[in-house]
Amino acid sequence: MNDTRNELEALLLAFHAEEMAPEEFARRLLDAQVFLPVKDEKHAIAGFQASTRAEPLLVEDGDGNRILVLFSSPDRARDFLATFPGYGGGMLVEFAWILRRMGSGVSIAINPEQSPGFDLDPEMVAMVAALLPEEDQ
Numbered sequence: 001m002n003d004t005r006n007e008l009e010a011l012l013l014a015f016h017a018e019e020m021a022p023e024e025f026a027r028r029l030l031d032a033q034v035f036l037p038v039k040d041e042k043h044a045i046a047g048f049q050a051s052t053r054a055e056p057l058l059v060e061d062g063d064g065n066r067i068l069v070l071f072s073s074p075d076r077a078r079d080f081l082a083t084f085p086g087y088g089g090g091m092l093v094e095f096a097w098i099l100r101r102m103g104s105g106v107s108i109a110i111n112p113e114q115s116p117g118f119d120l121d122p123e124m125v126a127m128v129a130a131l132l133p134e135e136d137q
Contacts, residue, residue, distance in 0.1 A: 008032040008072040012116035026128045030096040034110065035071040037081055037090045057087050058106070065122075067107040070098070076111050099129045 011032060015025040038054035057069045071077040074090060081087050098108075108125055111117035120128065 005073050009116050012118050026131055032095045033092055034095050035074050035077055035090050036093055037077055037087045039086050040089050065107060067109050069112060070110045072111055096132055099132060
């Protein structure tokens with residue numbers, strides 16, 4: 001059964017089915033919209049991020065590696081975020097926007113513990129970030 005909810009999930013399924021080359025997947029991933037869970041602010045309006053500096057959800061694996069957690073949609077995040085109090089908010093942004101703002105040495109997990117999902121280790125994150133076009137100043 002095909003349980004895709006959006007373009008990102010269709011992209012993930014196509015890549016897992018080996019229907020596209022890794023570079024094509026990476027280029028299309030840059031334009032994909034992802035849900036970035038962010039820590040709720042105290043005394044904020046529900047669902048509204050007032051600060052210009054959002055605190056994304058970073059988890060550590062058993063080896064101490066930092067992983068940025070993303071989802072293909074807010075409803076995919078619901079069950080996972082239930083174990084992380086304070087992360088009730090979030091933003092829908094392009095994957096490229098995230099890459100431009102994150103540091104090096106961080107992995108990314110899209111839809112962790114779900115299908116379709118995808119994990120990018122720090123080297124893969126760097127390879128995808130290298131495909132980013134120059135930003136207009």
